[in-house]
Amino acid sequence: MILLGSTGSIGVNTLEVAKKFSISVEMLVAGNNIDLLNSQIKEHHPKTVVVANKEDVYKVNHPHVFYGQEAILDVIKNSSSELVVNALVGFLGLRPTLTALECKKRVALANKESLVACGAFIDTAKIQPIDSEHFGLWYLMQNRPIEKMIITASGGAFRDWEINKLQNATLADTQKHPNWSMGQKITIDSATMVNKI
Known part of the structure; x- marks a missing residue:
């Protein structure tokens, strides 16, 4: 699999699942947490690593390190993996979702911006939601007519503040x-x- 956002909470949990079920990790993509990324590389042995910033390339303990969004897209296009787990934060995750779908890959999606910005244009048959909110919506919508949907806010640091x-x-x-x-x-x-x- 390709894991986009490996050092975030969803990425860390995804790697635990991959380890438990012996799923090989072809590529890891991470932002700024290079120490955690290096630990993940040591444990999961990806073929390729992509980081956000050029200056971090030399801090990564791997022979095949690239940087930036174009590198993410290139690796997706040239990958043999059938699954892309997209746990990137924000609109940074949109182009990788679209590229993975264009390449006929399945997408396990935690990046909700992909759906918000382009949901009407995305073939959702190849997408499996994995973040709590859109997984909940997906589950509820299976073979059920939806008349009205209200999304509530369940938490956050200021939930009980005046x-x-x-x-x-x-x-x-x-x-x-x-x-x-x-x-x-x-x-x-x-x-x-x-x-x-």
Whole structure:
């Protein structure tokens, strides 16, 4: 498989599943957590690694390291893997989703921006949702007519805060999610409800 977003919470959990079921990892893609990425490389032995930034290439303990989004797309196109797990955060995940589908690969999708931005144009038959919110929606919609759907906010650091207290919130406050340990960006998005947009 190809794993996009290996050092985030979903990526880490995906690698645990891969290890348990002896799924080989052809490519790892990560952002800035190079220490964790190097640990993952040592354990899972991917053929290729892609990082976000050029300056991190030389910090990665692997002979085949590339950087940037074009490298992600090239590796997807030239990969023999049939499965792409897309756990990238934000619109960075859109082009890899589209490229994987163009290459006739199955996509395990945690990146909801792909569906929000291009859902009407995506063949969802090749997509399996793996993040909690869109997996829940997918599950409920199986062979059931939907009349109305309401998506609620279940958590986030500010869930129980009074509105007048929010103006004094700090970055440290956003990181205190009551239920999950996640990366900084998604934790902030959860606290501010940007992840519901």
